[in-house]
Amino acid sequence: MVSESWRDLRPETAISGEISGTTRYIDIFQVRQLHTLQRPMTETAYEMAFLVSSQVMELYFGLLCHELGRARREVLADDVPAALRTLRRTVAHLRALEATWESYADMTPSDWNPIKAQLGKGEASSVHSYMYRHLAFLLGQKSREMLEPHRSTPLIHQGLEDALSAPSLYDEVLALLQRRGLPLPDSAVHRDFADPYVAQPEVEAAWAQVYHDESLTDLRELGEALTQVADRFNRWKQVHLTVTMRTFGDKPGYYHTPAVGWLQNSLNQTVFPELWSARTTM
Template identity: 45%
Template structure:
């Protein structure tokens, strides 16, 4: 086997697509879903790298990992283009075949997607429930839920660098949802507009987080559009409209204080501790 094929395990990779119908378009659907799964894992890996660097105060390396994660969202979101041909008449035979071969299935069951959501700091505990039938993956999800999100790590770094972050924010249970706090918004405003060059590295991290949040929002929107085109308002497996559930989640915004910057109130409240 050549080095290229050995490294990429192409002998295994090209055996992983196993259609369950005779529909010509099913391979497109299957391959795109697998590609998206790989991107979920890749983005999550980058966020974990970023968290490790943030805890050590290595902001250039953290910003680099965050920028890579943001770039991976470009690839993830572009993958939807390969399914723009699919309408409800194309999708339902595949969905029915999938149900007959493997049981009830939904993209909501992706444990790597749920892991990514938890890493971003969006933390409804019930997201882990549909994966309970996979003990190892369910345990891994709960472990992610019990650790600080990448945003928690950035906010903790702001505090270590001398910006005013309340103890209630720093000491909250990491498994709970982070609630926007005006003091955190003021800290980010200082980072972005306070004029202190010593905080420039924190701004680079904040800008990368904003790109990640935008990529996540675009993914949610494209998923909603694809579901509207291929599934409509039909009820999903969990008793509610899949389209309605997705529409609600489109409003999820990671890193909320980064969207509340107020340049007119910018000031350096505390000296930077390097």
């Protein structure tokens, strides 16, 4: 096998800083550490692309949580212009996240099977991505059931439990609409945030009013920014489903659950539901 000299740094040496000589760029972006984080376990051509793309996705999940958490705080502070800027950045990040699938979108089952064999039977499933779960909770897709895969990691499990109980971005947006005088029922704003959000006709009517009332332009722009976030997030999930069908087929996934069926059900969970249903009456 040809030596990949750019990867010859031993991880423990790179991380401990024992190698002499560096540059500001290397230090700021922790380049040595980054290039020691990919550990291929097979000779499969696509494994390096799979590892790097998965790691990049994890970084983007963290970035999206950072941005959506910021947007939530800005909405809570009634700073709609700041929230709009943050959400527009978020849409750009989601476009980049979707593009990460391109590195192995044409992988076949024969390319994937050797990699899957090394991952084990359920032990290294994407369902264990706790940062993705944080992202889903921030977007309002709450599910106590999804804490279960993280029970063996107490700190992560506790963090997710806290995120489950916290208001989502959409919860804070609905509270903002109520503060601005829109007739939202208290059941939509003051509720147990750990429960899955259930769409309500009164909220749908409030969004229709936002889009019709010229004095609520900033809230209409907020609604459109949220719609773009939901759209791009759904596109990422759609490509996830397509790639899974292409590489995996309809074989069982995490602990014998139907992977394709689970992803299809996830696609049916609409983010910010009344922003979509209200368009029928606009």
